[in-house]
Amino acid sequence: MKTKIHKKLNELESTAICGNDISSSVLYVSALAIGFAGQYAWITLLIVSVVLFLFRRIYGEVVGALPLNGGAYNALLNTTSKFMASFAATLTILSYMATAVISANEAIHYLHHLVTSMPIILATVGLLAVFALLTIGGITESAKVAIGIFLFHLLSLLVLGTFAIMYLITHGGAVFFQNWHLPTKEGGILVAIFLGFSASMLGVSGFESSANFVEEQKKGVFPKTLRNMWGIVSIINPLMAIFALAIFAIPVLQSSDYQNTLLVEMASHVGGSWLATLISIDAFLVLSGAVLTSFVGVTGLLERMTLDRIMPQFFLKKNNRGSSYRIIIIFFILSVSVLLITSGEVTLLAGVYTISFLSVMALFGIGNILLKVKRAALPRPERARWLSVFLAIVAVIVALIGNITMEPSGDNPSNLAVFLDYFVPFIIFIIFMLNRTLVLRLLLNLLHYIFDPLRKLVLHIDKKTLTYINKINEQEFVFFTKGDNVATLNKVMLYIKKNEHTRKIKIVHIVQEGQEVPKNLPLEIDFLNREYPEIKIEFVIEEGEFSPKLIQNLSKKWNIPVNFMFIGSPSDKFMYSIEELGGVRLII
Numbered sequence: 001m002k003t004k005i006h007k008k009l010n011e012l013e014s015t016a017i018c019g020n021d022i023s024s025s026v027l028y029v030s031a032l033a034i035g036f037a038g039q040y041a042w043i044t045l046l047i048v049s050v051v052l053f054l055f056r057r058i059y060g061e062v063v064g065a066l067p068l069n070g071g072a073y074n075a076l077l078n079t080t081s082k083f084m085a086s087f088a089a090t091l092t093i094l095s096y097m098a099t100a101v102i103s104a105n106e107a108i109h110y111l112h113h114l115v116t117s118m119p120i121i122l123a124t125v126g127l128l129a130v131f132a133l134l135t136i137g138g139i140t141e142s143a144k145v146a147i148g149i150f151l152f153h154l155l156s157l158l159v160l161g162t163f164a165i166m167y168l169i170t171h172g173g174a175v176f177f178q179n180w181h182l183p184t185k186e187g188g189i190l191v192a193i194f195l196g197f198s199a200s201m202l203g204v205s206g207f208e209s210s211a212n213f214v215e216e217q218k219k220g221v222f223p224k225t226l227r228n229m230w231g232i233v234s235i236i237n238p239l240m241a242i243f244a245l246a247i248f249a250i251p252v253l254q255s256s257d258y259q260n261t262l263l264v265e266m267a268s269h270v271g272g273s274w275l276a277t278l279i280s281i282d283a284f285l286v287l288s289g290a291v292l293t294s295f296v297g298v299t300g301l302l303e304r305m306t307l308d309r310i311m312p313q314f315f316l317k318k319n320n321r322g323s324s325y326r327i328i329i330i331f332f333i334l335s336v337s338v339l340l341i342t343s344g345e346v347t348l349l350a351g352v353y354t355i356s357f358l359s360v361m362a363l364f365g366i367g368n369i370l371l372k373v374k375r376a377a378l379p380r381p382e383r384a385r386w387l388s389v390f391l392a393i394v395a396v397i398v399a400l401i402g403n404i405t406m407e408p409s410g411d412n413p414s415n416l417a418v419f420l421d422y423f424v425p426f427i428i429f430i431i432f433m434l435n436r437t438l439v440l441r442l443l444l445n446l447l448h449y450i451f452d453p454l455r456k457l458v459l460h461i462d463k464k465t466l467t468y469i470n471k472i473n474e475q476e477f478v479f480f481t482k483g484d485n486v487a488t489l490n491k492v493m494l495y496i497k498k499n500e501h502t503r504k505i506k507i508v509h510i511v512q513e514g515q516e517v518p519k520n521l522p523l524e525i526d527f528l529n530r531e532y533p534e535i536k537i538e539f540v541i542e543e544g545e546f547s548p549k550l551i552q553n554l555s556k557k558w559n560i561p562v563n564f565m566f567i568g569s570p571s572d573k574f575m576y577s578i579e580e581l582g583g584v585r586l587i588i
Contacts, residue, residue, distance in 0.1 A: 022209075
């Protein structure tokens with residue numbers, strides 16, 4: 001039977017999927033920046049562009065060294081513990097959930113300008129359902145839709161920009177200079193730029209998405225998606241802020257009507273109702289594209305977490321198109337529930353949205369530092385300078401502080417309060433999954449204490465629970481050793497004991513023809529067996545050359561998935577990339 005080849009995404013397809021999310025920020029970020037920074041809004045947006053430029057190399061180095069789905073989760077998983085990686089993953093999932101709900105709701109609001117009889121909540125649920133079904137249909141089919149939306153969005157902005165330039169040629173730039181000389185709000189220029197920058201960092205949401213489905217991209221495509229996204233937000237967002245400041249007075253721009261639909265108002269002013277209609281349609285489509293980005297990104301992330309046994313194995317079931325439909329359905333249900341709980345007041349999710357994705361970016365920078373320190377020998381296509389990494393992390397932390405300290409509008413709760421309402425239940429679930437054997441044992445002891453008089457019932461529950469624990473611990477792991485000394489092998493055992501639920505490990509040494517096994521190695525394995533009696537260590541000698549083919553053969557032979565096989569960090573002389581090894585994890 002012929003195996004179906006999985007088609008990977010090219011540059012345009014990958015850029016379109018994540019670009020719709022980040023480029024949709026032009027619909028709100030200019031107005032948001034003007035609301036806080038006034039006439040200095042375009043400066044804050046240029047500062048954001050500089051920060052994003054620094055993150056291009058940060059993301060490029062981490063994902064280039066570890067080209068696996070998961071983004072910040074994958075970076076921290078291979079440099080720290082499962083808990084830290086899961087912490088980053090929780091933030092990413094919250095960010096995607098908020099993105100999907102807010103983008104879908106805002107898209108329907110733009111469409112509502114054209115079809116006023118449309119029920120907002122019902123239509124939003126329908127839009128989420130459409131993109132859930134589209135994602136279930138397969139990522140390549142999703143990419144075709146994303147490309148159409150992306151190109152239409154760029155064309156619409158080009159038309160709007162052309163009309164804005166023509167308007168300024170005929171009317172001059174007097175309004176811009178009047179705005180420029182307006183007195184600054186209380187606190188001065190620096191406070192205005194600080195708050196404007198903090199708000200403007202919302203304009204880079206989506207930059208992290210490409211890292212979450214990098215395994216679906218062709219080789220060499222990932223850094224190009226970063227370059228393309230950076231170019232889009234660096235040109236479009238500051239330019240639209242300048243156009244807005246040159247066409248409308250700041251008091252008008254800071255009114256609630258213009259804050260929500262600035263580009264539509266701008267289009268109506270410089271081109272008439274037809275251009276406003278075009279921008280409304282474009283806003284609906286590109287915000288819908290951001291919904292698609294959320295579904296694609298969260299699928300790649302949760303698949304990776306499930307393979308690492310953090311999430312229930314229930315999620316791994318795929319349809320005949322290769323889509324993890326159970327993940328998509330669960331994410332759709334969660335998104336709809338959030339929409340219904342908030343009764344359409346999805347601005348309440350702004351705190352979750354802001355703090356989550358800014359925290360993810362900061363953690364990615366920290367992951368880059370840990371990769372430099374702990375995996376210095378790991379090959380990578382590019383390296384970010386230490387200074388640029390520190391500057392990028394500081395910039396994101398500044399934006400994070402700015403968003404946390406911003407005073408809530410009206411009766412709305414603070415950003416931090418809303419964020420914690422959603423974050424705490426998620427992280428509790430993750431903690432449970434990471435420590436489920438411990439929790440189950442505690443539960444077992446509690447049952448013994450309460451139900452001792454009912455011994456039959458207790459014994460029955462005891463048997464069932466121990467069976468489940470044993471099933472978890474039956475999974476065998478593999479470590480490929482190059483003949484490491486006992487200290488290195490001890491680190492491996494400590495990592496296994498701390499991070500994995502197992503009672504079996506194979507320590508495998510590959511020898512080529514004519515080579516001899518290091519004479520001390522069997523003695524060191526025997527020593528480890530005595531030191532770790534709770535884990536059965538099997539020493540295996542395999543003949544051949546260490547290669548992706550050998551790994552796959554051993555995986556089939558022993559029925560052990562490749563992602564449960566570990567190696568130490570390879571040197572620059574190692575002939576294979578981490579990606580070619582098929583998911584083997586680094587633990588030393």
